[in-house]
Amino acid sequence: MEPIITIAGREDFAEMIQLADLTMPDRMNLHELKKYFELFPDLIFKATDGRQIVGFCCAGIDMYQSAGWLLFNLVKPEYQGKGLGKRLIKARLTALEKFPNLSRVLVTVSKENTRSIRALESFGFYFSHREYDYYGPGKDRDIFELLFLPPTSITTLPEPVVSLNC
């Protein structure tokens, strides 16, 4: 059966960190995960197969609620390459779309991470820019972006101006 994606809860902390340590050691720690839960409790999802967590992901949004961020995405190795990573991206985009002022979603992705890049590009993300030395000297980060047009930015065309001169 396909894994089910639902909102994660604090009771999932331990299993999520265990999975992160297994797959991406040193990338996500308990403190960081707890911060995400405090800040963005509705933007953290888990994928479960039976009772087992087989993937999870986090998103955030800036204080003006106009720029969303995909913060972390992880699929257990034996579940990779079956579309789950993309479903976890979709879950976060759907949650972020509910913010009425959302104008763009950003994500940091390493240029070697072809799986992530392919998955992001399939949703319309494109390379936006490189921030040089972001992680220290010689350690850059690449930002990918997806633009949204909030409904408020769709303006109606002005009425044609009727000239009174002729």
Ligand SMILES: CC(C)(COP(=O)(O)OP(=O)(O)OC[C@H]1O[C@@H](n2cnc3c(N)ncnc32)[C@H](O)[C@@H]1OP(=O)(O)O)[C@@H](O)C(=O)NCCC(=O)NCCS
């Ligand atoms: C990145 C990650 C979340 C993607 O999850 P996934 O379930 O493997 O991804 P999907 O199956 O949804 O596939 C995503 C894309 O990668 C492609 N892909 C799958 N297996 C691949 C492989 N072995 N090599 C290259 N690309 C591959 C897929 O074709 C798909 O693109 P497409 O739909 O355009 O064809 C997962 O690989 C992972 O957890 N990696 C380790 C952690 C990580 O790097 N996280 C991202 C940074 S936070």
